Amino acid sequence: MVNNRRGFLERAGFGLAGVPLLRGAAAPPDWRTRKQRFNMSGFAAPKLDKVRLGIIGLGHRGPSHLRTLLRIEGIEVRALCDLRPERVEAARKMLDGTPHKPQLYSGSADEWKRMCEQPDLDLVYITTPYYMHSDMAVFAMEHGKHAASEVPIAATMEQCWNVVLTAERTRKHCMMLENYAYGAFQVLTLNMARRGFFGDVVHGECAYNTSKMANNFAKNGYWDMWWLKLYASKRGNIYPTHGLGSVAQIMNINRGDRFDYLVSMECNDFMMAARARELAATDDFFKPCADKQYRGNVNTSIIRTVKGRTIMVQHDATSPRGPHSVIHAITGTKALAQEYPLPPRISKDLSGWVSEKDYQDLVKEYTPAITTHMSEMARRIGAGHGGTDLLEDWHLIDCLRNGLPLDQDVYDAAAWSSIVPLSEWSVLNRSNSIEIPDFTAAAWRTNAPNMDINLSRGGATTKVLV
Numbered sequence: 001m002v003n004n005r006r007g008f009l010e011r012a013g014f015g016l017a018g019v020p021l022l023r024g025a026a027a028p029p030d031w032r033t034r035k036q037r038f039n040m041s042g043f044a045a046p047k048l049d050k051v052r053l054g055i056i057g058l059g060h061r062g063p064s065h066l067r068t069l070l071r072i073e074g075i076e077v078r079a080l081c082d083l084r085p086e087r088v089e090a091a092r093k094m095l096d097g098t099p100h101k102p103q104l105y106s107g108s109a110d111e112w113k114r115m116c117e118q119p120d121l122d123l124v125y126i127t128t129p130y131y132m133h134s135d136m137a138v139f140a141m142e143h144g145k146h147a148a149s150e151v152p153i154a155a156t157m158e159q160c161w162n163v164v165l166t167a168e169r170t171r172k173h174c175m176m177l178e179n180y181a182y183g184a185f186q187v188l189t190l191n192m193a194r195r196g197f198f199g200d201v202v203h204g205e206c207a208y209n210t211s212k213m214a215n216n217f218a219k220n221g222y223w224d225m226w227w228l229k230l231y232a233s234k235r236g237n238i239y240p241t242h243g244l245g246s247v248a249q250i251m252n253i254n255r256g257d258r259f260d261y262l263v264s265m266e267c268n269d270f271m272m273a274a275r276a277r278e279l280a281a282t283d284d285f286f287k288p289c290a291d292k293q294y295r296g297n298v299n300t301s302i303i304r305t306v307k308g309r310t311i312m313v314q315h316d317a318t319s320p321r322g323p324h325s326v327i328h329a330i331t332g333t334k335a336l337a338q339e340y341p342l343p344p345r346i347s348k349d350l351s352g353w354v355s356e357k358d359y360q361d362l363v364k365e366y367t368p369a370i371t372t373h374m375s376e377m378a379r380r381i382g383a384g385h386g387g388t389d390l391l392e393d394w395h396l397i398d399c400l401r402n403g404l405p406l407d408q409d410v411y412d413a414a415a416w417s418s419i420v421p422l423s424e425w426s427v428l429n430r431s432n433s434i435e436i437p438d439f440t441a442a443a444w445r446t447n448a449p450n451m452d453i454n455l456s457r458g459g460a461t462t463k464v465l466v
């Protein structure tokens with residue numbers, strides 16, 4: 001089924017106070033006839049000796065990046081911005097005793113624009129609620145900065161197109177910081193896929209299945225209860241990229257294959273409204289949440305690629321599950337790999353999973369340089385998300401300093417994030433299928449793989465300060 005844009009846009013807005021309606025952006029181009037203005041896949045910007053950066057959004061994720069970035073050689077923190085002055089002050093305090101003396105921006109919802117206008121910045125980190133990411137990335141690029149945005153980079157199709165078209169026009173990097181794509185098993189299996197271990201990869205399964213019930217209802221958790229408001233106003237997979245990014249890289253999406261269409265289905269909400277009513281019974285703060293309809297508890301989407309492969313991508317953030325899971329199952333014509341439920345396993349034939357010894361031999365043979373180069377340092381500084389946060393920040397800075405292409409480009413950011421609005425459309429339309437546009441304007445046919453997991457392009461010169 002073809003995307004009925006008007007109906008879709010009307011439904012894609014966020015209906016609750018505090019979460020803006022995301023309408024009125026420039027109309028997306030007709031992607032079938034679009035001519036690429038400039039191919040950002042494989043794009044390398046001129047080398048930067050120092051990377052002068054600013055961060056917008058200093059809630060949870062912004063300070064976490066700041067802590068990691070402070071361990072990376074060759075950066076200067078030149079600007080910090082948050083709506084809330086106390087968050088800016090807390091982040092500034094982290095710089096006490098360091099040479100970093102950033103300009104501070106806070107107090108109004110538009111201060112981030114002033115920050116992006118600051119002339120001595122090369123890179124803007126964007127770590128605000130995700131429906132703000134695209135506007136901030138576009139503005140940063142228009143003001144001559146590279147943009148690095150947290151996940152997802154977009155909540156609507158217009159936002160997906162806005163980052164693509166702006167990056168092509170301004171020739172600025174726009175990377176979505178998909179840290180899970182740097183997981184040891186993720187890059188191991190990416191290397192195995194590239195070296196033919198799986199044969200043809202025919203199917204992938206991925207997810208972000210981890211309970212966020214406590215976080216979403218915590219009064220002093222996320223700014224303005226923004227996640228809760230999203231759950232109360234959206235349908236579909238509202239957080240697809242953690243699992244999907246790595247599977248898309250393994251399938252060479254946007255470079256040899258591309259997403260074609262998806263179907264999405266979700267169960268009803270059996271937990272969130274009940275929890276909201278329970279809290280509202282004793283606490284007036286939760287009264288406005290009590291009569292809302294929440295997103296279904298488990299969303300399951302299936303993507304088909306133009307080369308006929310399939311990807312199952314799931315999101316469950318409400319079940320009382322202990323174990324976290326991104327699944328990360330890769331099915332090939334010659335072998336299969338699966339990370340969750342832990343431990344990670346590999347199978348090559350009908351005899352079952354390979355033995356622990358054979359598994360370790362495979363890890364030794366296929367672990368790429370990026371993991372070995374960084375894992376000891378990540379362990380020593382206690383980097384977040386199993387070291388992936390250090391890997392992604394370090395490699396971004398190292399690539400910018402060496403004038404190398406980045407691991408994830410703007411087409412990846414748009415394609416992976418487009419699952420947010422497209423899965424919503426499918427859920428609202430009895431799981432009918434919907435096309436996923438080609439953000440690359442047919443360049444996917446010739447684009448080369450771009451995540452340099454073997455550090456072959458001569459970078460890896462930036463030190464980590466342990």
Ligand SMILES: NC(=O)c1ccc[n+]([C@@H]2O[C@H](COP(=O)([O-])OP(=O)(O)OC[C@H]3O[C@@H](n4cnc5c(N)ncnc54)[C@H](O)[C@@H]3O)[C@@H](O)[C@H]2O)c1
Nearest residue numbers: 057058059060061082083109127128129130150151222223
């Ligand atoms: N990659 C990961 O593992 C990971 C982990 C956590 C969060 N995230 C992503 O990071 C982003 C931020 O999440 P979080 O948990 O830090 O949320 P948060 O609510 O803790 O922080 C958001 C911050 O943005 C600020 N803000 C809101 N409006 C602003 C504006 N107009 N100008 C400047 N600042 C503004 C808020 O004051 C708040 O401090 C989200 O997109 C989320 O999806 C990614």
